[in-house]
Amino acid sequence: MPHTAPQSSMRGMAIIDGGLQLIAAPIPVPQPGHVLIQIAYAGVNRADLLQVAGKYPPPEGASALPGLEVSGIVAALGEGVTDWRVGERVCALLSGGGYAEFASAPEGLCLKIPQAIDLQQAATLPEAVMTAMMALGAEANLQPGERVLIHGGSSGIGLVMGQVAMLWGAEVFATVGSDEKAAYVSQLGIHPINHALSPFLEQVMAATRGDGVDVIIDTLGAPKLSAHLQLLKRGGRIVMLAMLEGGTLPEATKLGALLLKHLQLRGTTLRSRNDIEKHALMEGVSARIWPYVASGALKPRVDSIFPLAEAEKAHLRMQERLHIGKILLEVAPHAARTDE
Structure with missing residues (x-):
């Protein structure tokens, strides 16, 4: 009992x-x-x-x-x-x-x-580490040496995902909306992309010398899909966690890059997963993320x-x-x- x-x-x-x-x-x-x-x-x-x-x-x-x-x-x-x-x-x-x-x-x-x-x-931490394991691990299969762009990079979840990606060996770019937020993520070793100054597409392409990124963690949705397709390298992956700016594609959106660059677009949420799926993610958290929390490497x-x-x-x-x-x-x- x-x-x-x-x-x-x-x-x-x-x-x-x-x-x-x-x-x-x-x-x-x-x-x-x-x-x-x-x-x-x-x-x-x-x-x-x-x-x-x-x-x-x-x-x-x-x-x-x-x-x-x-x-x-x-x-x-x-x-x-x-x-x-x-x-x-x-x-x-x-x-x-x-x-x-x-x-x-x-x-x-x-x-x-x-x-x-x-x-x-x-x-x-619980929502953040589970989202990181789901998005960066299960969905994106992020690899050491790859580049990732994380939208909402100064939020509680965004900061944890950025640090996890770096600890896994990736180069991380994160969108923020102010100089204060940019300064904070920069202290963590994350490249800040202040979208209040100029479009994120221009900034990331300039920072990568036109090469782009391998993975995009998207919380914005359909209105930014065209920019994301331009930004992704061949074989790149978009993991869509939310659609804060809407779910309807602009008429001018061209999807040809999905085919020509062999891109993947994956949508997922944590709350909609059943307990078995969540338990599997938690096992990944325990093995691949929680040790960084215990050691103080993840802040x-x-x-x-x-x-x-x-x-x-x-x-x-x-x-x-x-x-x-x-x-x-x-x-x-x-x-x-x-x-x-």
Whole structure:
């Protein structure tokens, strides 16, 4: 039988009338193979904003509360869980429910937090490292010596992907929207492409002396496809993670380069994958990314922290695109003191 949490209800942020409101909700009961987490911090992702706007519903069976990644301590164990103990520090990927005091996660989507990072930093990582493994590894098959362009390079996920690509031996270019963001990514060894100054196509082609890149991690969508096809080298790959600028191709878009240069266009999302697929990605994270977190080679960045009840303010900061790194919600930062 699973352990039980010491209380029966929790605070959570629910989507009501197109906004977020603090509610009392029942604490999830961990099912077999699941871990109940008392949440210290929750990461804010653009998918959360889309869900609040009614444009990205949760998968069937997932919590209706937003929130895709958390850090905290193990509060209870479902039947059959043997690799975790109550009170242990944990961060986890969720299908929803992170904007709350407790959440239940499959043990295969939980990560032990290395001593090198704290609970705040840990909350920035689950979505980012899984997205990096999915996009750069499973979809793009990024190789040492290749060049990659990452859009949204100063976001929480973008910064992690850029560092992972470099650690895997690639040369990394990342689009940013300000001099401040350009300065930060440059400190990490990433080539900043400030699209506020001139089109990214011109800048990347100039920086590569007309050679282009092997992989593009695209969050912009159809309006930029023509530029991406021009930018890719022969045998290049586009991995489309989002379509923030739209999904309809301009009439003038020419697709001939897909054939002539043997290009690949792949679309994927993390949330739509089933648990088996996510577990396979997590195994890749554990083998190819998490050691860099433990050693300090991969440096997570917290942009700002808002109280759980002020989640809408956190969403507003993301909408304004001023952040560098991950925006967090503070739920119960004292939760892990028993393990420190």
